[in-house]
Amino acid sequence: MSFVTVRDVWKSYDGRPILERVNVDVEEGEFISIVGASGCGKSTFLRLLLADELPSRGAIRIEQGHRAMEPNQERGVVFQRYSVFPHMTVRDNIVAAESFGTRSGWFFGKRLRGARERADETLARIGLSHVADNYPATLSGGMQQRLAIGQALTAQPRILLLDEPFGALDPGTRLAMHDFLTELRARTKMTVFMVTHDLTEGFKLGDRVLVFDKPRWDPHDPGAYGATITYDFDARDEGIPFQTIKEKTHVPVSA
Numbered sequence: 001m002s003f004v005t006v007r008d009v010w011k012s013y014d015g016r017p018i019l020e021r022v023n024v025d026v027e028e029g030e031f032i033s034i035v036g037a038s039g040c041g042k043s044t045f046l047r048l049l050l051a052d053e054l055p056s057r058g059a060i061r062i063e064q065g066h067r068a069m070e071p072n073q074e075r076g077v078v079f080q081r082y083s084v085f086p087h088m089t090v091r092d093n094i095v096a097a098e099s100f101g102t103r104s105g106w107f108f109g110k111r112l113r114g115a116r117e118r119a120d121e122t123l124a125r126i127g128l129s130h131v132a133d134n135y136p137a138t139l140s141g142g143m144q145q146r147l148a149i150g151q152a153l154t155a156q157p158r159i160l161l162l163d164e165p166f167g168a169l170d171p172g173t174r175l176a177m178h179d180f181l182t183e184l185r186a187r188t189k190m191t192v193f194m195v196t197h198d199l200t201e202g203f204k205l206g207d208r209v210l211v212f213d214k215p216r217w218d219p220h221d222p223g224a225y226g227a228t229i230t231y232d233f234d235a236r237d238e239g240i241p242f243q244t245i246k247e248k249t250h251v252p253v254s255a
């Protein structure tokens with residue numbers, strides 16, 4: 001059985017289907033890029049993986065265990081809108097990401113000094129050394145986003161969920177963050193799900209690229225049906241599709 005199994009998952013809001021019949025198996029350590037039209041439910045799928053919300057139908061299981069029912073520290077997340085601790089300095093934000101996974105929740109003495117040194121190495125990698133003692137409110141949006149990515153990668157969760165993590169960054173910084181993420185992945189067995197609007201980025205970083213789309217489409221009622229995974233590309237083989245899951249069909253108005 002796979003590390004993450006998604007079985008016949010549906011999600012509706014106020015009776016409107018957003019996702020329908022989503023099925024996928026993911027092995028530990030795989031990097032899954034997710035692409036699809038705006039509003040088709042990609043972020044919703046990430047929230048279901050995080051167990052921030054529960055499916056309306058179907059189940060998501062992590063490591064043959066129980067259904068994913070609530071968020072826990074095994075699952076780290078970087079969403080589009082950065083979420084750093086405003087009352088902590090930039091360096092302490094990184095230290096916090098490492099220490100929150102421990103029993104005491106915060107480091108003291110020698111461990112704190114060690115964690116600060118590691119935090120400074122991370123800040124150098126993400127280009128934030130010069131603002132280590134500043135508070136997040138003094139940083140630009142792109143810098144806050146880099147800090148949030150640095151935090152998530154420092155915590156080294158088993159499953160990392162990234163929702164357009166590099167969208168706010170300039171092209172040079174984006175490439176530097178790609179390298180940082182790729183190196184970290186090589187060192188850990190992190191399983192990554194990343195939503196992106198950039199296909200090149202999806203194929204460059206991902207082992208697989210999942211496409212979300214609506215296989216059933218009613219032109220008179222675009223919200224009548226939900227989206228599902230319509231393609232599952234093997235990005236390790238230069239993007240040759242190995243699986244076409246659903247053909248798109250136009251549903252007659254009377255159906």
Ligand SMILES: Nc1ncnc2c1ncn2[C@@H]1O[C@H](COP(=O)(O)OP(=O)(O)OP(=O)(O)O)[C@@H](O)[C@H]1O
Binds near residue numbers: 013038045
């Ligand atoms: N809590 C909610 N309550 C009601 N509707 C919601 C809720 N969350 C999401 N939706 C709706 O579900 C649909 C899918 O949203 P979602 O953010 O998952 O799409 P997306 O593919 O990530 O979009 P984008 O690429 O623009 O970020 C949207 O129509 C959105 O309005």
